[in-house]
Amino acid sequence: MIILKGQKIDITKGKSIKDISIGLTWHNIDPGIDINVSAFLLNSNGICMKDEDFIFYNQQTSRQGAVVHSEKAGSDRELIRISFGKVPQDIEKIAVTVTIHEGETKGQAFAQVQDALCRIYDSGSDEEIGRFNFIEGLQKETAIVVGEMYIYKGEWKFNAVGSGFNGGLAALVKNFGLEVTEAEAQAETAAVNEVDEVTPKTPPEPSSPTQLLKVELKKKGSINIVKSEKVTATLVWETNKDLDLYCFYVTNDFEVGKIYYGNLGSPHSTPYIQLDGDALEHGTETIVIHRPKELQFVLFAAYSAISNGTGSFKSMKVRAVVDNHQGQVVSTFLHEKNDFAYWVAIAHIDFTGSNEMKVSHVEKYSRDGEERSPLLYKDGSFKMDVGPIEFKNSSDDDYLLDDDL
Structure with a gap:
């Protein structure tokens, strides 16, 4: 099933799916581009409240093992695996993102990336549920919210977001309610090198221009x-x-x-x-x-x-x-x-x-x-x-x- 930008699909409704895999792959026009996948576990306000709810290559497992990140899985460049039964009760959304490491510093952006695909499938049976080309329409951005897995009336659904950001991972970290040091933000290695320097902040007001x-x-x-x-x-x-x-x-x-x-x-x-x-x-x-x-x-x-x-x-x-x-x-x-x-x-x-x-x-x-x-x-x-x-x-x-x- 091809998923289009803005489309929402059912994941668990009418199915016995317990674990889902989100595999991401892409092709770099410039082989020097370093792309990383992250996930943010969010509360009902779209805020990441705990350090351990930010999943990336230096912190690959979330609270209760609900979300696990791996760098290589078959044909996928990187993989996010979600176990629905382990998701903490205070979590209602899981945002999957990709970023270009030091993209602004190196003059790199997603215009230099092709064939970017998000593939959703049942971890148990490997049956594919849908696939989403998440890079369409993006050019100078260095970060993308690929999509969100979210719970609605007791069932999990997927929202194909495909929304780009300037500012790389630092912009995403701030957007989801976390703070990074000024030096990290300038270097665009924000929240990647030292997890203990990422701390929760007060959720932004609804009118905040950085609100997702x-x-x-x-x-x-x-x-x-x-x-x-x-x-x-x-x-x-x-x-x-x-x-x-x-x-x-x-x-x-x-x-x-x-x-x-x-x-x-x-x-x-x-x-x-x-x-x-x-x-x-x-x-x-x-x-x-x-x-x-x-x-x-x-x-x-x-x-x-x-x-x-x-x-x-x-x-x-x-x-x-x-x-x-x-x-x-x-x-x-x-x-x-x-x-x-x-x-x-x-x-x-x-x-x-x-x-x-x-x-x-x-x-x-x-x-x-x-x-x-x-x-x-x-x-x-x-x-x-x-x-x-x-x-x-x-x-x-x-x-x-x-x-x-």
Whole structure:
């Protein structure tokens, strides 16, 4: 089973699984990159409260032997094994992370890593439950929260996070509520050399910009997250339909436009937004906003090509996943069943705050059979069915645009 970013899957429900293995592997373009796997045992507030709840290569076993780390297991580069029956009662989540040792110092980042795979399987039977490519959309980051194993209504589930951090292991250690010495943080060998120099601190307030946050917005809901140096928005769907991700934008200079398959954008010129290309099949498409401070508003929308016929966006399990690369990820799922819409506006971001950006769930559909696109206006508002018609020619997949409408 392929697990997509932002997706949650059942691990123990309806199964007799007692121990789970999370194997991680990757391919280094630069053989000098030193990648390490760690795990954090977290309480209900997402805080790592005890030294022994931080698992890495210098401390490979947690309290009660619930989590064990090993550096090599078969085809896996490193392995985290979790025994559910041994997990302490005060632990509700187990975050699995990867970091590049001294990445900032050496000028190394996950852009130099390929084929990064997280594989989840039953430790007893070796039966694979799922696999997750956790590095998609990441570039300059030196730390990744791969995913979380968490308990919900007495059963364990896995959340595919795939969220990147700058600052390496030191950033993760602080994010999960632990402290490291200033010298360790600067050297980016934080919390790796001496476990006794890692001490618990008071849990951060909910508004703390370093708080790890994973939210599924309710219908028409919104949330403020940290305005970071880079924002990624990923369109995810789970059918063989060919969907297209559009990013409508308003810059600080009130320039209005859109990034889509016909204009992929660039990280080097205004509006500093780039699409990773047209998927042409089911899966994902990703927009990277390289300079959020240059923008006022963006609107993310999806279009279903004519050649695919009609069908509900909700049935395709369409969602937008917004990641600020500071450990804060917001998912916007669809709730309405609409079988005849070519367009759906999914998420809106307001960048006008000084230090925060507001992510909103919007979910608005075009009229039945209407191919006119949405339009985002200079004040941040938007309307459906008023933009140009955009469609793919069903015979040769050429892109056609009617800009006169």
